[in-house]
Amino acid sequence: MVLSKRKSDRPPMTQDSKNLSRDSGLTSNGLSSNNGAGPIAPIEPGVQIPTKAEGMLRLNPVRSAATWLEMGLLVLASGLLIGGLGWNNQWVVAIGVCLALPIALKVLFPWVEGYLRDWLASPMKGLPVAVVALLLGGVGVLKLVRFDRFLGQLFDSANWDAVGALGEVGGAIGQILIAILAVYVAWRQYVISKDLTIQQNTITQQQTIDTYFQGISDLVIDEQGLLEDWPQERAIAEGRTAAILGSVDAFGKAKVLRFLSRARLLTPLKRDQRLGRPILDGAGGYAEDRLHGIRVIDLGVILASSDLSNTDLRWTDLSDANLIRSTINDCELVRTNFARTILVCASLRNSDINGTRFFYGKAETATPRSRTEPPDYKTGCIRGGGGEC
Numbered sequence: 036m037v038l039s040k041r042k043s044d045r046p047p048m049t050q051d052s053k054n055l056s057r058d059s060g061l062t063s064n065g066l067s068s069n070n071g072a073g074p075i076a077p078i079e080p081g082v083q084i085p086t087k088a089e090g091m092l093r094l095n096p097v098r099s100a101a102t103w104l105e106m107g108l109l110v111l112a113s114g115l116l117i118g119g120l121g122w123n124n125q126w127v128v129a130i131g132v133c134l135a136l137p138i139a140l141k142v143l144f145p146w147v148e149g150y151l152r153d154w155l156a157s158p159m160k161g162l163p164v165a166v167v168a169l170l171l172g173g174v175g176v177l178k179l180v181r182f183d184r185f186l187g188q189l190f191d192s193a194n195w196d197a198v199g200a201l202g203e204v205g206g207a208i209g210q211i212l213i214a215i216l217a218v219y220v221a222w223r224q225y226v227i228s229k230d231l232t233i234q235q236n237t238i239t240q241q242q243t244i245d246t247y248f249q250g251i252s253d254l255v256i257d258e259q260g261l262l263e264d265w266p267q268e269r270a271i272a273e274g275r276t277a278a279i280l281g282s283v284d285a286f287g288k289a290k291v292l293r294f295l296s297r298a299r300l301l302t303p304l305k306r307d308q309r310l311g312r313p314i315l316d317g318a319g320g321y322a323e324d325r326l327h328g329i330r331v332i333d334l335g336v337i338l339a340s341s342d343l344s345n346t347d348l349r350w351t352d353l354s355d356a357n358l359i360r361s362t363i364n365d366c367e368l369v370r371t372n373f374a375r376t377i378l379v380c381a382s383l384r385n386s387d388i389n390g391t392r393f394f395y396g397k398a399e400t401a402t403p404r405s406r407t408e409p410p411d412y413k414t415g416c417i418r419g420g421g422g423e424c
Contacts, residue, residue, distance in 0.1 A: 108138050240287050247279045248294055255300070255331055262304075262313050262321065264331045272300075277337045288338075289346035295332055296351040303328025325354075325395075325412045374412075375404045 112134035119127030177183065254272055257263040264272070276295070280288050295301050304313040305324035316322040334356040341358075347367045354374045358381050366386040373393050394401035396414040404410065 105138050105142050240283050272332050276332050280337055285342050285346050292351050300331040301352045303330050
């Protein structure tokens with residue numbers, strides 16, 4: 036038979052195709068003896084090669100037809116076995132066994148043969164055999180050194196009353212260990228629950244702070260994006276600020292203070308003398324007026340006796356605030372403005388005060404703040420351009 040394509044044009048045969056060709060009688064030339072049944076057409080390129088199980092069923096229709104007969108005989112044998120066992124009839128059971136065992140072995144043999152062939156072709160085929168051999172070898176070594184006799188003599192000479200007492204002691208120790216383990220598990224559950232609670236509180240606090248930021252922004256900014264704070268709006272803003280600073284921890288207070296300071300809501304702004312609106316400085320911001328300006332939010336005594344330890348308060352305007360008995364230890368206070376701030380009994384231990392402003396003017400002329408006289412922000416003398424400590 037002449038092939039229509041050259042040998043070099045055929046697709047390469049995989050291992051499964053070679054195994055299938057060997058199992059079904061196909062050769063590399065597309066020919067087969069097929070027990071003298073004649074040649075078989077060559078495999079065309081692009082045709083999907085069936086697997087072993089599919090090949091056995093598709094290329095051997097006699098076995099497929101015989102399988103239905105075998106299944107019927109197996110069902111009949113199973114019925115005879117069930118009936119014989121139920122009626123306690125040995126003859127029926129014997130007939131069912133004679134039918135079931137050979138037919139079942141015949142049906143299972145091709146599948147077992149395929150699995151064994153795949154397993155033998157695997158690179159890990161020697162692992163189970165090696166493990167079994169290792170175990171048997173270990174048992175043989177113990178047998179050669181007469182370890183079994185040693186165990187027998189040890190069991191014969193053992194004081195089983197002492198062994199029982201040791202078992203009771205071991206049981207008591209085990210109960211103690213179980214109790215210790217239960218205490219440890221309960222402690223770990225408490226620690227995990229505490230951490231989860233702290234994380235949940237942190238998330239809730241951050242959401243509260245974000246809501247406060249949005250509320251303050253909507254309150255003091257008009258539709259054109261300009262600052263518009265009427266007296267009642269300033270009062271509401273101060274009330275919201277007092278409420279939020281009283282309900283968050285030190286890190287939350289620091290976030291709120293940094294936001295208000297960078298938004299210039301804590302800075303005294305210059306106002307016009309008619310409507311009280313803030314005046315632009317011509318440089319993209321609002322003009323500052325330390326002597327006669329009005330703050331959008333006046334902290335006053337909101338931060339009195341508060342804890343701001345281990346927080347970041349850099350470039351924060353806390354001037355004229357009342358920080359009496361406040362704890363400001365281990366804080367970042369670079370360029371923070373404490374001018375005219377009441378720091379009586381306040382603690383600034385281990386805080387970074389590089390560039391921190393405590394007064395206006397020169398240190399030689401600056402004096403503490405006065406409760407009756409207006410401040411002098413040029414020289415800081417006599418009228419209290421400095422803070423009160």
